[in-house]
Amino acid sequence: xxxxxxxxxxxxxxxxxxxxxxxxxxxxxxxxxxxxxxxxxxxxxxxxxxxxxxxxxxxxxxxxxxxxxxxxxxxxxxxxxxxxxxxxxxxxxxxxxxxxxxxxxxxxxxxxxxxxxxxxxxxxxxxxxxxxxxxxxxxxxxxxxxxxxxxxxxxxxxxxxxxxxxxxxxxxxxxxxxxxxxxxxxxxxxxxxxxxxxxxxxxxxxxxxxxxx
Numbered sequence: 001x002x003x004x005x006x007x008x009x010x011x012x013x014x015x016x017x018x019x020x021x022x023x024x025x026x027x028x029x030x031x032x033x034x035x036x037x038x039x040x041x042x043x044x045x046x047x048x049x050x051x052x053x054x055x056x057x058x059x060x061x062x063x064x065x066x067x068x069x070x071x072x073x074x075x076x077x078x079x080x081x082x083x084x085x086x087x088x089x090x091x092x093x094x095x096x097x098x099x100x101x102x103x104x105x106x107x108x109x110x111x112x113x114x115x116x117x118x119x120x121x122x123x124x125x126x127x128x129x130x131x132x133x134x135x136x137x138x139x140x141x142x143x144x145x146x147x148x149x150x151x152x153x154x155x156x157x158x159x160x161x162x163x164x165x166x167x168x169x170x171x172x173x174x175x176x177x178x179x180x181x182x183x184x185x186x187x188x189x190x191x192x193x194x195x196x197x198x199x200x201x202x203x204x205x206x207x208x209x210x211x212x213x
Contacts, residue, residue, distance in 0.1 A: 004106065004179055013108035014079060017117065018072050022065070024121060027193065028155060029064045031148050032128040033057045038145050039131050042138035075113055082111075106175050110166075118163050125156040142204040151193040158188045 003019060006012055037052040132149040162185050166173075173181070 004182060008106045008108065010083065014076055016108060017075055017114075021068050021072060021117065021121075023190075025064050025068045025124075026061070027190075028124060028128065028152065029061050030057075031152055031197075032124065032131065033060055034148055035128055035131040035135060035145065035152075038138045038140055039135040042135050071117075075117075078113065079111075107178055110170060115167075118159075122156065122160055122163075125152055125159070128152040129156065142200050144200070147196040147200050151196045154192055155189045158185055 003012055003016055034057070037057060040050055040052050129149070129152060132145070132152065135145065138145055162181065166178075166181070
């Protein structure tokens with residue numbers, strides 16, 4: 001969302017997917033891997049206990065990041081080829097104006113590539129929800145699993161609703177409405193997710209200090 005405070009340009013349109021998708025895979029990839037560890041620890045018998053170490057999770061996350069980097073590199077290369085024939089900045093028609101001029105929307109042109117990316121995001125979130133259902137009986141410290149599931153569920157519901165509405169009503173939205181929708185979505189997902197991840201831990205530590213005191 002912070003990039004939308006800048007004037008729309010080719011550079012900004014190329015940077016937006018990198019910031020969005022790298023942030024997405026780092027945040028929700030880590031959450032999905034945490035749920036995977038909860039599931040493994042819950043289903044593994046004590047006699048043959050398989051422990052997923054933090055280093056293992058870091059390796060898995062790095063592999064996911066590398067995959068996203070390759071995907072984004074392909075997107076950037078395709079966009080640079082697209083620039084030979086058109087531009088990435090979206091020019092919106094304004095039929096209400098007297099001369100029906102096209103004005104810059106301060107948004108990037110919607111591409112079919114975006115739909116593939118959005119579908120990939122929802123698939124990752126759906127896989128995380130499947131892991132959450134499979135590990136629903138697992139006991140975790142300060143109910144960590146429940147908060148992780150809540151963060152994924154909120155992202156899935158908000159993002160899927162946002163993508164559907166944008167797909168059907170994109171042409172009817174003005175630039176201010178689009179920016180407001182992006183801002184609200186960011187607050188409902190990113191801000192809420194950070195709160196669900198860190199606030200329970202801080203509250204638990206504060207409670208432990210009070211008990212000891």
